Amino acid sequence: MNYQILKDIVENQIVKFDSISESQWDEKLSDEKWSKKEILGHLCDSALTNIRRFVVTQYKENENIVYDQNFWVKAQNYQNTPILDIINLWKYLNLQIVNVVENISDELLENICDTTKSEKQSFTLRFIIDDYISHMNHHLKAIHNDKI
Template sequence: MAVQHVAQQLLHLCDIIPDSVRRIPDFDFTFKRAPGKWSKKEILGHLVDSASNNHQRFVRGRVENVPTIAYDGDAWVSVQQYQEQDRELILQLWETYNRHIAAIVKVISDDDLLKCCKYGDGTVLPLQFLIEDYLHHMEHHLKQIVGAY
């Protein structure tokens, strides 16, 4: 998958997802299926965290020599208390962050796509893979929030 396609898909999702999220009734948006599981609202917050960390990868991966960028998704969701946050604020942050990431991805050179980042477990991956994986991860979670789109 070309990163240009990733950028286009990110913008497409930013165009269509917010209205779908706004239509989810509050009860459904905040409902937790089981203890230890995230609500749809928390999943959206997790996608903000993912955008934040991947933004770091897509920028620092180009200007630093194999930076280590990792985070504990459960801990991030917990300490930020997304369940208590305003839905519209989380949604606007998600949309704005992803529009910014799309702009970054559009201008990454082929040479920079070969540069790498390291996860906390020591895994080293090229930006090309990380960019494509970011979109797949987002689409997986968006389907949990809004279903098919």
């Protein structure tokens, strides 16, 4: 599979992030909503969780790999972390994901991973990788929207 698209997303976003001011990164519309900084932090958490899925599912099918996104964002304290640190973490995690997924054989892309917290739902590794990119694009649009 060719995941040049993920590499292109990373390179394009790094440039776009420069247009967001520090105050825009920090702004929270309410205590219940994430700031742009926390959204990018969430994407780092997603990358961390998915790297594990992408590697483990190659040798152990049906492993249950989940995370509590709100807990992770709070525990990682992204709101009080310098934005450049979060941007660099996001960038390098995603470049590592490109490295991992480009080396998965087609046969292993059909292995199954359980990603659910309650009722069991399983997905192929191929689906999880594609869904990861869709999920990232969804949140990147929110970062560039002034009404989050």
